[in-house]
Amino acid sequence: MKAIDPMLMEFEQESATTRRLLERVPTEKLGWRPHPKARSLGELANHIASSQKRVAAAIQTTPYDLGSGGDGSVPANAADIVTTFDSNVADAKGMLAGMSDADLMSVWEGQVGGHTVFSAPKIGVIRAILLNHTYHHRGQLSTYLRQLDVTLPSVYGPTADENPFM
Numbered sequence: 001m002k003a004i005d006p007m008l009m010e011f012e013q014e015s016a017t018t019r020r021l022l023e024r025v026p027t028e029k030l031g032w033r034p035h036p037k038a039r040s041l042g043e044l045a046n047h048i049a050s051s052q053k054r055v056a057a058a059i060q061t062t063p064y065d066l067g068s069g070g071d072g073s074v075p076a077n078a079a080d081i082v083t084t085f086d087s088n089v090a091d092a093k094g095m096l097a098g099m100s101d102a103d104l105m106s107v108w109e110g111q112v113g114g115h116t117v118f119s120a121p122k123i124g125v126i127r128a129i130l131l132n133h134t135y136h137h138r139g140q141l142s143t144y145l146r147q148l149d150v151t152l153p154s155v156y157g158p159t160a161d162e163n164p165f166m
Helices: 004-022 041-058 078-097 101-105 122-147
Strands: 107-112 115-121
Touching: 004 041, 004 078, 004 122, 041 078, 041 122, 101 122, 107 122, 115 122
Parallel strands: none
Antiparallel strands: 107 115
């Protein structure tokens, strides 16, 4: 078994959970934001959808310019966000599956203006940014949806919307 295999299994399982949340995003609320300094619902959902491939591609290049991220755009409808997510998850899985154990243990550097601001073995970047960072934003998305009174799907067990005893 390659070192990436358990992470790919987790990525696949957690991506299914993330997709269930993205499917609940209402198109008519894409511009809504809980606070003036917060991302809009559409920006947050699109960030989650697009970061899968972007992070997997970024770790293929070192040093990587951290200023070359997404443009913050939002698709016209929520269905396009789910389509983007599905495509990017598939692309990310393909890129990650092709990595050797030696490559996973090699050091990756993220730079801003030619200065290294983040350095870690690639396998650690996958854990911290591709996986944990996505879970963080998924938690944000669930709080956005709750504030909009959208019925939440199960994440790690039944939600109050699915279990009448909660």
